[in-house]
Amino acid sequence: MRKVILNFIEELEYEKKYSKLTIKGYLKDLDLFLEFLNEKNIKNYKNVEYYDIRNYINYLYELKYN
Numbered sequence: 001m002r003k004v005i006l007n008f009i010e011e012l013e014y015e016k017k018y019s020k021l022t023i024k025g026y027l028k029d030l031d032l033f034l035e036f037l038n039e040k041n042i043k044n045y046k047n048v049e050y051y052d053i054r055n056y057i058n059y060l061y062e063l064k065y066n
Contacts, residue, residue, distance in 0.1 A: 001037070001045050005030045032060075 009027055012018040018026075036056050042048060 001034055001043070004045060005034065 005027070008030070009023055012026060013023050033056060036059055037043075037045075037048065037052070040052065040055075042052065
């Protein structure tokens with residue numbers, strides 16, 4: 001899944017012309033989500049389901065993320 005994330009980041013940088021700071025924020029957020037998925041043994045983004053995302057939001061809440 002890391003390759004998918006890097007392809008997305010590359011698109012933001014070169015095609016959408018997002019700022020470096022915005023890209024850094026996206027990458028940080030996506031890396032944290034990837035870490036969460038790895039802990040849940042989800043290896044393919046196509047296997048992510050609604051409840052996985054809800055669980056991730058709860059996880060962020062527990063970490064006191066806004």
